[in-house]
Amino acid sequence: MKYCEYCGNELQDQAAFCVKCGAAVRKEDYSDLNSSSKSKLTCGLLQIFLGGFGVGRFYSGHTGIAVAQLIVTIVTCGAGAIWGFIDGIVILASQEFRDAEGKVMRE
Ligand SMILES: [Zn+2]
Structure with missing residues (x-):
């Protein structure tokens, strides 16, 4: 406020x-x-390395996606971590990436 x-x-x-x-x-x-104030680079890298746990998505505030990625990774015994990894690449490649509040994240 x-x-x-x-x-x-x-x-x-x-x-x-x-x-x-x-x-x-x-x-x-x-x-x-x-x-x-959050960094797209940090978010993307967190997703690439720890995307299986949704860490980058927790960082950007997209808790729903983050929890889903975590669950998929557990249910698939780790194979589903590829989702978080690809998500990280997409975030880094995007022109502008918005956090959960709809704010554009800095580079
Ligand atoms: Zn006033």
């Missing part, structure tokens, strides 16, 4: 200005909303 820097009023995520005092929301806040 974001707050107005002038009056402390709670702001909507996409708000361009504060509804209480009318102050404009600083532009940097927009980029913060749309970009993640």
Whole structure:
């Protein structure tokens, strides 16, 4: 949740200005909303090396996929880890990869 820097009023995520005092929301806040502090490279490498356990997906916040990858690996006695591995390559090859909050991850 974001707050107005002038009056402390709670702001909507996409708000361009504060509804209480009318102050404009600083532009940097927009980029913060749309970009993640997490690294796509870290996420992809974690998936390539530990994708069988969904580690990269846990990192990016995609917990559902991560748990599924973990289960598939266990059920297939390790063979299913190829899913996480390929997932990691796809993440690294993608133009922009978004985390679970829909924010674009940095390189
Ligand atoms: Zn305000």
